């Protein structure tokens with residue numbers, strides 16, 4: 001068994017679905033690194049059930065490279081797997097398991113390279129940076145980016161190893177997620193004078209959002225044809241309201257996910273939406289004072305914008321032997337780094353087509369490409 005496979009099988013065995021703690025995996029990485037005399041620092045969440053980890057290998061000076069990955073994975077609920085999702089299974093030149101592709105494969109490559117990094121006598125550092133709760137909105141990374149801005153010397157580049165088939169992505173949308181909770185007043189459905197329907201109020205709000213989506217479609221950004229679609233999008237993915245056919249529903253809630261072009265800001269549209277919600281709330285409260293509408297933000301991650309002559313792009317193109325960049329449809333932590341002033345790129349093994357699905361896998365050939373990339377990086381910072 002190769003060292004990468006060994007480490008990957010260990011990483012996969014920890015059920016780090018975002019709703020669970022990732023501490024066992026983090027302490028495995030911490031122990032692994034300390035076995036090489038490398039100390040790591042943790043940045044915990046409020047209730048200390050999860051942690052980000054970062055570690056510096058080589059001299060702690062400016063000009064290093066950050067390799068970034070997230071430790072959490074998406075759930076396997078209601079998915080039909082042919083193998084145990086938390087046991088690494090090798091078949092037909094592929095490793096199967098939840099997180100193999102998104103994105104424990106990249107983390108395993110980084111960790112397996114540690115002995116080579118140490119042997120290389122680095123002139124500049126390689127920083128490892130592993131976060132929690134990426135899959136539910138890059139939550140851990142917000143704290144971690146704040147932390148490294150304070151504690152790490154400036155770096156040449158940040159490479160976020162999300163699956164791009166080892167291509168270099170310099171562009172993706174921003175993602176923001178919200179919940180709307182409408183509270184009405186319950187009554188017999190025939191007595192609309194005694195109550196107010198939360199579902200019908202929610203319908204008005206969703207209608208507003210549907211119109212907003214139509215407006216988005218009419219406003220593509222023409223110079224960004226590599227983004228498909230090249231306009232903002234929104235989705236109401238979850239909707240829950242009411243209790244029975246003949247009861248005016250007291251509560252209705254729904255999710256909203258807005259994906260904006262990287263230079264745009266979702267708050268612009270949320271301001272319009274909130275203003276409309278206030279108007280509907282006022283109408284409801286004119287009838288029943290206790291009715292209300294609450295809108296909360298559950299996640300927000302900015303988009304990634306191509307950097308003219310960016311360090312990270314140049315470095316990643318060189319290391320991956322690519323001559324052009326791509327855009328990706330999904331969001332990543334890269335935008336958070338970029339907004340904090342770091343030159344950032346997304347480049348990692350595996351295909352996003354295999355992520356988040358049952359029987360997630362990574363081609364072993366992709367792991368090998370990732371290993372070559374890291375080897376080249378080591379050579380570069382050793383000279």
Ligand SMILES: [Zn+2]
Pocket residue numbers: 070102103134162
């Ligand atoms: Zn991911």
